Amino acid sequence: MEPKKLKNSAGLIQHFTFKWKLDFTCSNRYLEFNFDIKTVCMIGNYYYEMMDDDWLKNFWTAAKKQKFTDVEIFIGTYKMMEAHRVILSARSPVLNIMLNKISNTEKSIVTFGEEFDIDIVHYFLKFLYTGRLKTSAKVKQMSQLATMYRVETLKNICQLLSAKPPDGEELTNFLLDL
Structure with a gap:
């Protein structure tokens, strides 16, 4: 083909x-x-191209193994994981402002509200690192995080995920018309 x-x-x-x-x-x-x-439907700033996917996995693995991390991630009072300031700052303008207020010699702390599930914050952070969203569960909370931290691409993806799926008959008719 x-x-x-x-x-x-x-x-x-x-x-x-x-x-x-x-x-x-x-x-x-x-x-x-x-x-x-x-x-x-298309998302304006989200597209696919040939690339080396390993570097995304390597950054995420480095965060999970706490290699050269300089930010502690909390949900309420629970320490969830550690992350890299440079990645969080590059992916979210809100996190960039928050993390730039702290001197580079101090360990930074980012606290998410207790209203967010641990899994949702985990998927949010993984999206910041990899640009991939592996779940569509709890789209409302994910959308709230994307809006709160101004991650536009994730916001657009959440809008698509929460949209009404196409009608089966309508989709069948469309395919038959091809």
Whole structure:
């Protein structure tokens, strides 16, 4: 299957052609299927490209193993983990302002409210490190964190996750129209 980018249609991202060889006793014919992938919604500042994924995992692993960490993360009075000031500051303007008020020689402390589940804060921090969201559970709390700390991409993802899923019949009709 070969993707072909079409420039003449803004709503059309990719066009695929699939050739299937029919091998019946009498004929050697190819049957060709064409289908398009149409974009329904896009997040402006979020896209995929070829890259080395290991560096994201390595940063997250370094945080979990407390390698060169300089920020302590609390939920209420519970110390959840340690993190890296440079990553938190780079990913959230609010955390950047908070962490720049503290001198570089001190260990910084970031405290999340007790109203947030430990798992949600964990997924939020993992998103800051890796740019990936592995769960859609408790989107409301995740959206609150994204809004509170001004992580725009995560805010947009949460809006998409909380949107009403497409109707099955509508989706089927759309695919049949292709």
